[in-house]
Amino acid sequence: MLQELLDVIVTTLWMIVGISAIFGIFLAVSGLVYFVWNFINSKKDQFRGYGSLKTVTFGDESSVSANRVASISGVITVFLIWMIATGSNLLPFKILPVAFVGDTQFEYTATNAAGDTDKATVKVRVTPFGNSDTEKLVAPETSDGFAKDDVVMVAERRAKLLRAQRNDDGGAEEGFRVTEINGQPIEPNQIVQVDNGSVLMTGAGSLQVRPYTGPTMEALYLPPPEQVWDRFLQLNSEGYQGVGLWENVMWSLIRVVLGFFLGCLFGIPLGFAMGLNSWLRGWFDPIVEFMRPVPPLALIPLVIIWFGIGEQGKVSLLFLAALWIMIIGARAGVSGVNISKVHAAYSLGATKTQLLSKVILPNSLPEIFTAARVAMGVCWGTVVAAELVAAEKGAGKMIIAASKFQLTDIVIIGIIIIGVIGFGIDVLMRMAENKLVPWKGRG
Amino acid sequence: MSGLIVDDISMTFELPDGGNVEALKNVSIDIKEGELISVLGPSGCGKTTLLNILAGFLAPTGGKISLNNEVVTGPSSERGMVFQQGALFEWMNVSKNIGFGPSMKGTPQSDINNRVTELLGIVGLQDFSEKMIYELSGGMQQRVALARCLANDPDVILMDEPLGALDALTREKMQSLVLDIWKKTGKTIILITHSVEEALLLGERLIVMAPRPGRIHKQYNLPFAEMGVGADLREVKRHKKFGPTRDEILSMIWDMEEEIMGRTESA
Ligand SMILES: Nc1ncnc2c1ncn2[C@@H]1O[C@H](COP(=O)(O)OP(=O)(O)OP(=O)(O)O)[C@@H](O)[C@H]1O
Ligand SMILES: [Mg+2]
Numbered sequence: 001m002l003q004e005l006l007d008v009i010v011t012t013l014w015m016i017v018g019i020s021a022i023f024g025i026f027l028a029v030s031g032l033v034y035f036v037w038n039f040i041n042s043k044k045d046q047f048r049g050y051g052s053l054k055t056v057t058f059g060d061e062s063s064v065s066a067n068r069v070a071s072i073s074g075v076i077t078v079f080l081i082w083m084i085a086t087g088s089n090l091l092p093f094k095i096l097p098v099a100f101v102g103d104t105q106f107e108y109t110a111t112n113a114a115g116d117t118d119k120a121t122v123k124v125r126v127t128p129f130g131n132s133d134t135e136k137l138v139a140p141e142t143s144d145g146f147a148k149d150d151v152v153m154v155a156e157r158r159a160k161l162l163r164a165q166r167n168d169d170g171g172a173e174e175g176f177r178v179t180e181i182n183g184q185p186i187e188p189n190q191i192v193q194v195d196n197g198s199v200l201m202t203g204a205g206s207l208q209v210r211p212y213t214g215p216t217m218e219a220l221y222l223p224p225p226e227q228v229w230d231r232f233l234q235l236n237s238e239g240y241q242g243v244g245l246w247e248n249v250m251w252s253l254i255r256v257v258l259g260f261f262l263g264c265l266f267g268i269p270l271g272f273a274m275g276l277n278s279w280l281r282g283w284f285d286p287i288v289e290f291m292r293p294v295p296p297l298a299l300i301p302l303v304i305i306w307f308g309i310g311e312q313g314k315v316s317l318l319f320l321a322a323l324w325i326m327i328i329g330a331r332a333g334v335s336g337v338n339i340s341k342v343h344a345a346y347s348l349g350a351t352k353t354q355l356l357s358k359v360i361l362p363n364s365l366p367e368i369f370t371a372a373r374v375a376m377g378v379c380w381g382t383v384v385a386a387e388l389v390a391a392e393k394g395a396g397k398m399i400i401a402a403s404k405f406q407l408t409d410i411v412i413i414g415i416i417i418i419g420v421i422g423f424g425i426d427v428l429m430r431m432a433e434n435k436l437v438p439w440k441g442r443g
Numbered sequence: 444m445s446g447l448i449v450d451d452i453s454m455t456f457e458l459p460d461g462g463n464v465e466a467l468k469n470v471s472i473d474i475k476e477g478e479l480i481s482v483l484g485p486s487g488c489g490k491t492t493l494l495n496i497l498a499g500f501l502a503p504t505g506g507k508i509s510l511n512n513e514v515v516t517g518p519s520s521e522r523g524m525v526f527q528q529g530a531l532f533e534w535m536n537v538s539k540n541i542g543f544g545p546s547m548k549g550t551p552q553s554d555i556n557n558r559v560t561e562l563l564g565i566v567g568l569q570d571f572s573e574k575m576i577y578e579l580s581g582g583m584q585q586r587v588a589l590a591r592c593l594a595n596d597p598d599v600i601l602m603d604e605p606l607g608a609l610d611a612l613t614r615e616k617m618q619s620l621v622l623d624i625w626k627k628t629g630k631t632i633i634l635i636t637h638s639v640e641e642a643l644l645l646g647e648r649l650i651v652m653a654p655r656p657g658r659i660h661k662q663y664n665l666p667f668a669e670m671g672v673g674a675d676l677r678e679v680k681r682h683k684k685f686g687p688t689r690d691e692i693l694s695m696i697w698d699m700e701e702e703i704m705g706r707t708e709s710a
Contacts, residue, residue: 338529338530341529343500344526344591345543346499346500347499347518347520347523347597348520348523348544348592349544349548349595350543358547438575439533439575
């Protein structure tokens with residue numbers, strides 16, 4: 001227990017180092033671009049207006065606005081780092097050396113039981129990742145001496161064991177050993193560098209062929225942008241596992257819209273009732289206050305047990321995700337009404353019903369919109385998570401299925417689309433808010 | 444007997460800790476129809492409480508209010524109220540705010556429109572009828588509040604520090620506007636203020652209240668409101684009796700404030 005805790009703390013400390021390094025690089029690039037940009041523009045803006053004299057007030061967001069140039073260069077930098085780290089073909093030249101692919105060879109010297117030595121060649125063909133239809137190397141039939149030539153097929157960045165003595169004359173005899181690689185002596189557990197890679201001798205005397213990997217990322221972990229783009233085009237036309245890309249996304253969206261709609265349909269009236277009537281407030285308060293802090297994700301197992309993995313379960317889950325948020329928003333909206341507005345309405349001759357429909361309802365709209373924005377965000381996150389656990393279609397289902405086959409490019413496409421749609425939802429909600437409750441925050 | 448009669452009103456608030464506050468004790472005032480009354484007093488002497496009782500938002504714990512021989516039991520459109528701020532409806536534009544009262548009664552839309560146009564003229568907001576409330580300055584907002592109250596044609600207009608949040612110049616203009624409206628419409632107006640000058644200018648009768656328990660301390664009948672109608676208010680302030688009256692009331696209020704402070708310190 002204590003040991004595990006200690007391990008976690010040590011890991012976290014290392015993470016601090018790693019994260020600092022990543023941020024450091026990113027910030028350094030930022031600083032560089034900043035100086036270059038300012039240098040280019042130093043003559044242009046002599047006068048920046050009095051706004052530039054404004055001091056930064058902490059917590060006052062409006063005093064600092066985002067610099068567009070910085071935003072664009074930041075995004076470009078992310079892509080550049082991505083391309084460099086993956087050795088992308090989009091770059092005009094490779095900044096980091098990439099992993100070796102193609103044909104290479106090395107020579108080994110064998111010593112037989114009688115103490116004679118002979119040399120043979122090992123031809124190595126390194127095939128690109130994920131490409132199984134590369135032409136096979138054929139072993140040469142003839143060779144002089146007792147050591148015979150070998151061929152090895154190995155996938156990019158992978159290693160392969162080769163018993164070079166297997167086809168050699170007397171290779172099975174006691175005392176037959178490989179002693180040199182490319183003229184350099186080798187013993188078990190030693191490595192010799194050869195062209196385009198290295199060769200390791202295992203403890204048992206076999207050779208392990210290890211083509212050069214380079215410092216770039218392996219496509220399995222992070223595919224280069226062009227591969228992701230090609231996969232995107234492929235998904236766009238063919239879909240994945242028989243379901244179209246946009247069909248997957250649409251299904252996620254449909255679930256969110258339905259769940260959110262149900263949440264509003266029941267949550268808003270319930271919130272109003274709780275804000276207006278102390279009995280109903282008392283009646284529902286314990287349930288609402290208990291359910292509110294339960295993350296919707298924690299309900300997924302229960303929902304699966306109850307409804308299975310079908311649509312009903314998903315929509316119910318999203319309904320529950322939206323419900324509490326909408327209840328609390330509507331409740332806060334009606335109970336937050338300024339008492340002088342209520343008094344004003346009464347002394348202008350409004351009846352109770354009129355007060356409710358003409359004052360309390362419209363007054364609560366800003367709060368309801370805030371809640372709706374939060375609920376939409378939570379629903380979108382929840383639907384993806386629910387699809388990860390169990391679903392037949394959907395953006396989450398697509399990426400979890402792809403991850404099982406290590407199709408990292410599909411996973412990345414899915415993540416990007418999920419992010420873009422989540423952002424789009426928020427932008428739409430904000431636009432609706434500005435249109436429908438323009439007085440928000442200015443009362 | 445017509446007019447607004449405050450008959451031996453008392454208001455005691457029970458506090459959650461078991462104690463209680465006598466916000467008002469045995470307050471009686473007879474207010475004639477068309478009278479302009481200003482109410483002055485140190486903070487916490489029960490001015491707002493009195494106004495809320497007059498409006499019908501609070502039920503007094505003792506005594507009763509009657510308007511034109513009818514006992515007041517709750518808010519009604521006969522008694523309009525202008526609040527300090529924040530009581531306009533932000534989701535409606537200026538016209539809709541002003542027309543709110545009539546539309547609640549089901550007045551035909553064309554009549555409402557005529558009334559709103561007329562009132563926009565009176566408060567000088569003709570060009571702002573379609574603006575939203577948050578697009579107006581504080582002074583304009585108070586003019587909308589005044590117009591909204593007038594739209595209902597109430598018998599009594601109650602104002603709780605309606606000009607408290609305005610700058611000096613706007614405030615002066617609004618004071619003239621209140622006097623104009625008072626003269627033109629002949630409404631009974633009861634106005635609470637913290638400014639002694641404003642109380643002198645906007646009160647045919649000035650009521651000074653004293654705290655703990657909240658009660659009427661002194662009443663003055665003043666000529667300044669009548670003088671101020673249609674005249675330059677700065678001229679009125681130069682009247683030979685204005686300065687001395689102001690100083691007398693100021694020192695009275697200062698004495699009361701000091702007494703409160705002293706009591707809190709010794710407590
Ligand atoms: N709802 C309430 N519950 C308890 N006490 C109250 C309540 N409303 C007012 N009081 C108390 O009654 C007294 C009078 O309050 P009131 O608001 O009428 O004073 P005021 O003269 O309007 O003061 P100010 O000039 O600061 O507005 C105060 O002591 C206040 O604390
Ligand atoms: Mg008050």
